[in-house]
Amino acid sequence: MKKKRARGRARPRTRHAARPAARPGGLTAPQALWLELMPFYIREAWLLDERRLTEWLALFTDDVLYFMPRRKNVLRREAHRELTPLGDLAILEEDKRYLEMRVARLDTGMAWAEDPPSRTRHLITNIEVEPGESASEVKVYSNFIVYRSRAETEQDFYVGTRHDVLRRVAGAWRIAGRKVILDQNVLTAKNVSIFF
Numbered sequence: 001m002k003k004k005r006a007r008g009r010a011r012p013r014t015r016h017a018a019r020p021a022a023r024p025g026g027l028t029a030p031q032a033l034w035l036e037l038m039p040f041y042i043r044e045a046w047l048l049d050e051r052r053l054t055e056w057l058a059l060f061t062d063d064v065l066y067f068m069p070r071r072k073n074v075l076r077r078e079a080h081r082e083l084t085p086l087g088d089l090a091i092l093e094e095d096k097r098y099l100e101m102r103v104a105r106l107d108t109g110m111a112w113a114e115d116p117p118s119r120t121r122h123l124i125t126n127i128e129v130e131p132g133e134s135a136s137e138v139k140v141y142s143n144f145i146v147y148r149s150r151a152e153t154e155q156d157f158y159v160g161t162r163h164d165v166l167r168r169v170a171g172a173w174r175i176a177g178r179k180v181i182l183d184q185n186v187l188t189a190k191n192v193s194i195f196f
Contacts, residue, residue, distance in 0.1 A: 034129055037140060037166070040173050045122035048195055053103040056195070060096055061167055061176040068092035068180040068196070083181065091192060092180070113193040118150040120194055132165060137176065140164040148194055156189040158182060162196065 027035070040059075047056040060066075068091040069083040084090055094102070105111050126143040146158040165177035180196045 030129065033138065034127065037127065037129060037138075037173065040166075041124050041127065041140075041142065045124055048122050049120050051117060053106065053195070057096075057099060057103055059175055060099065061169060061174045062096050064096050064099075064176055064178070066092060066094045066099060066178050066180075068182070068192075071182060071185050073185055091182075091187075111193070113191045114150075116151060118148045118154075118194055121147045122196075123147075132167075136168045138166050140166055144196065146194070146196060148189070154190070158189075158196065159184070160196075 044056065044059055047053070047059075065086075067086065069085070070089060070091055072082055072084070074081045086093065106114055106117075109115060123145045124142050125145075126141075128141040130139045130141075132138045140163075142162050142164070144158070144160060144162060148154075148156045148158070160180060160182040163177075163179040163181070164175055166173045167176040168174075178196075
């Protein structure tokens, strides 16, 4: 039995925002790109946690800048000063050559801070993607928690965000820039001997 509509009451009309054109499979271009990048970040985390650092280095372009600024406690009105800029005192400011030197040093057995080596677990979440400066680049923002344990009692948590520039090189994504921003203002770890 059909229900009668009350007189004088029109059925509410809904307005739909213009939707981006769908790709095959019903995905929009941003959704397809997001799904394409997820395996990249999952694999990167596994390479780090399995200590396959030479393979991890291959995910970077030759002109990469790997940057971890210091975080300062500042008043709200001075929020622009919270992170140290490039060229100022930073926790890490490394190019591809320096990253390669750090990885090679770990293989020598002379890096006492990593012998025995740390055990890490990288959890990468909240990935957001937006267009980059050129057609071959995208900007990717992600949050992370990195758990590190070493020897019997050393345990550290690192929490923060990463701002990446990914560039398509020979059909594959490569990291052309990474800015690692820790939420911690003071690091309680003895050193920063792992990668993020």
